[in-house]
Amino acid sequence: xxxxxxxxxxxxxxxxxxxxxxxxxxxxxxxxxxxxxxxxxxxxxxxxxxxxxxxxxxxxxxxxxxxxxxxxxxxxxxxxxxxxxxxxxxxxxxxxxxxxxxxxxxxxxxxxxxxxxxxxxxxxxxxxxxxxxxxxxxxxxxxxxxxxxxxxxxxxxxxxxxxxxxxxxxxxxxxxxxxxxxxxxxxxxxxxxxxxxxxxxxxxxxxxxxxxxxxxxxxxxxxxxxxxxxxxxxxxxxxxxxxxxxxxxxxxxxxxxxxxxxxxxxxxxxxxxxxxxxxxxxxxxxxxxxxxxxxxxxx
Ligand SMILES: CCCC/C=C\CC(=O)SCCNC(=O)CCNC(=O)[C@H](O)C(C)(C)COP(=O)(O)OP(=O)(O)OC[C@H]1O[C@@H](n2cnc3c(N)ncnc32)[C@H](O)[C@@H]1OP(=O)(O)O
Numbered sequence: 001x002x003x004x005x006x007x008x009x010x011x012x013x014x015x016x017x018x019x020x021x022x023x024x025x026x027x028x029x030x031x032x033x034x035x036x037x038x039x040x041x042x043x044x045x046x047x048x049x050x051x052x053x054x055x056x057x058x059x060x061x062x063x064x065x066x067x068x069x070x071x072x073x074x075x076x077x078x079x080x081x082x083x084x085x086x087x088x089x090x091x092x093x094x095x096x097x098x099x100x101x102x103x104x105x106x107x108x109x110x111x112x113x114x115x116x117x118x119x120x121x122x123x124x125x126x127x128x129x130x131x132x133x134x135x136x137x138x139x140x141x142x143x144x145x146x147x148x149x150x151x152x153x154x155x156x157x158x159x160x161x162x163x164x165x166x167x168x169x170x171x172x173x174x175x176x177x178x179x180x181x182x183x184x185x186x187x188x189x190x191x192x193x194x195x196x197x198x199x200x201x202x203x204x205x206x207x208x209x210x211x212x213x214x215x216x217x218x219x220x221x222x223x224x225x226x227x228x229x230x231x232x233x234x235x236x237x238x239x240x241x242x243x244x245x246x247x248x249x250x251x252x253x254x255x256x257x258x259x260x261x262x263x264x265x266x267x268x269x270x271x272x273x274x275x276x277x278x279x280x281x282x283x284x285x286x287x288x289x290x291x292x293x294x295x296x297x298x299x
Contacts, residue, residue, distance in 0.1 A: 035049065035050050035051050036048065036049050036050065037050060041074050041077075041078070042070075042074065043059070043060055043061045043070065043071045043074045043075075044057060044058065044059060044060065044071075044074050044075060044078050045057070045058040045060055045096055046058075046078060046082070048082070048085070048087065048088055050087055052090075052237075052238070052241070053087055053088055053089035053090060053241065054088075054089070054090040054091070054092065054234065054237050054241070055082050055088050055090070055091050055092070055137075056091075056092045056094065056230070057078065057079075057082075057091055057092065057093050057094070058094055058095065058096035059071075059075075059093070059094070059095050059096060059101075059102060060095075060096035060097070062097065063100075064100045064102070064103035065095055065097070065100055065101065065102040065103060065151070066102070066103045066104065066105065066106035066107070066108075067102060067104060067105045067106055067125070067128070067150045067151075067154075068106040068108075068109055069106075069109055069117075069120065069121050069124055071106070072121075072124035072125060072127070072128050073124055075128055076124070076127045076128050076131050079091075079128075079131045079132060079135065080131065082137065083131070083135060083136065083137065088137060089137060089138065089241055089245060090137055090138040090139070090140070090237045090240065090241055091135065091137045091138070091139045091140070092140050092141075092142050092230070092233045092234070092237060093132075093139065093140070093141050093142065093154065093155075093158060094141070094142035094143075094144055094229070094230065094233070095144050095145055097145075098144045098145055098164070098226065099144075099145040099146070099169075100145040100146055100147075100151075101141075101143045101144060101145045101146060101147040101151050101154075101155065101169075101171075102147060102150065102151030102154060103146075103148060103149075103151060104147075104148045104149030104150035104151045104152070104153075105125065105149060105150040107178075107287055107290065107291055108291075109121045110180075110278050110287055111284060111287050111288060111291070112284070115275050115279055118274065118275045118278050118279065119271050119274075119275050122270070122271050122274040122275065123267075123271060125150070126185075126263060126267060126270065126271070128154075129153065129157065129185060129189075129263070130260060130263065130264070132154060132157040132158070133157040133189060133256060133259070133260060134253075134256065134260050135157075136245075136249045136252075136253075138159055138237060138240040138241060138248070139157065139158040139159050139160075140158055140159060140160045140161075140162065140233045140236055140237055140240075141154065141155040141158040141160070141161045141162070142162055142229045142230055142232075142233040143155050143161060143162065143163040143164065143169070143171065143220065143229070144164050144226065144229050144230075145164065145169050146168075146169045146170050146171065146208075147169075147170075147171040148170070148171070148172065148173075148174050148208055149172075149173055149174055149175055149178075149182075151171075152171050152172055152173050152190075152219075153173070153186050153189060153190075155171065155220070156189045156190055156193055156219075157189060159240065159252070160221050160222075160236055160240070161219075161220040161221050161222070162220070162221065162222045162223075162224060162229055162232050162233050162236065163211045163214065163215070163220040163222070163223055163224075163229070164211065164223070164224070164225070164226040164229050165211060165212070165223035165224060165225055165226070166211055166226060167210040167211060167212055168210070169210070169211050170208040170209055170210050170211070170214075171208065171209055171211070171214050171219060171220065172202060172206075172207050172208040172209050172214070172219070173186055173187075173190055173202065173203055173206070174206040174207065174208050175203070175206060176203065176204060176205065176206035177206035177290075178206075178286060178287060178290045179282075179283060179286025179287070179289075179290070180277075180278075180283060180286065180287070181277070182203055183270060183273075183274070184262065184263075185259070185262065185263045185270075187199060187203060188259045188262065189259070190202070190203070190219075192255075192256075192259060193218065193219065194217055194218050194219055198217055211223055222236075
């Protein structure tokens with residue numbers, strides 16, 4: 001699969017050089033004459049620059065970009081379209097509204113719903129992860145705000161993370177603080193970035209790290225002033241895109257395949273496990289208490 005992907009993208013630079021206008025009709029095209037293609041749905045805005053082959057994908061699910069079932073579905077569809085688009089070699093993932101990159105999984109999707117709903121929701125979470133972590137594109141997270149739990153996972157799925165240099169913004173897998181447990185593939189994703197020891201401690205404590213702390217141990221790769229997050233992401237992307245696609249993609253796949261295969265081979269068991277965990281009365285209670293704390297903090 002990786003080799004096929006490599007073959008696909010090998011052609012991309014040549015196509016760009018010849019200036020071929022191979023517009024995918026799978027995408028909703030808004031600006032046919034521009035070098036930038038804009039397409040969006042309710043929750044995701046995408047701008048694909050045909051000259052550079054870079055798509056900027058902005059998450060727009062107010063108020064906090066929580067990962068609801070609808071959002072995750074739109075996200076995976078959009079990612080799939082970009083993945084299939086020969087003109088797209090790189091993806092910058094960011095938030096349409098600064099201050100919050102993503103608040104993680106939508107807690108309301110995990111409260112008071114049916115077992116069927118939880119199963120469907122969890123499959124969508126898996127799908128998002130498989131697509132983003134397994135992407136053939138160069139992926140850069142432009143983290144322009146706080147990024148707890150599922151939001152941190154999204155950033156960790158990317159090849160490189162640039163975060164706004166603001167100690168008010170924090171990132172981490174804080175699941176234990178909610179009384180829930182990050183599944184093995186969340187743990188593996190973090191561990192592949194920062195190592196086992198740091199992951200173990202951070203996960204047990206459910207730690208959220210202010211941006212400067214996150215930089216110290218490599219949870220993010222670079223901090224820049226807030227207004228430079230996007231431009232820095234674009235220049236880092238340009239550097240990454242100087243590497244031939246096929247070599248980079250095969251290398252990425254070599255590094256990540258073992259991790260993705262673990263979920264691919266255990267998807268149904270993982271869903272079953274999530275459903276039986278989340279339907280426990282004690283877990284439902286924990287989530288309700290957490291939501292109540294969030295509301296009270298606001299007041
Ligand atoms: C076995 C299970 C494994 C599960 C694996 C992963 C789990 C997750 O991803 S769980 C989600 C964990 N996320 C969090 O803990 C984040 C919680 N939110 C916050 O810390 C703050 O809201 C945040 C820093 C993101 C933003 O702060 P503010 O700008 O001050 O906004 P508010 O706190 O006022 O929030 C506005 C509004 O949004 C609601 N909200 C926030 N986060 C979520 C969420 N994750 N899901 C659903 N809803 C969320 C919050 O309650 C407010 O709602 P209202 O009171 O109705 O306005």
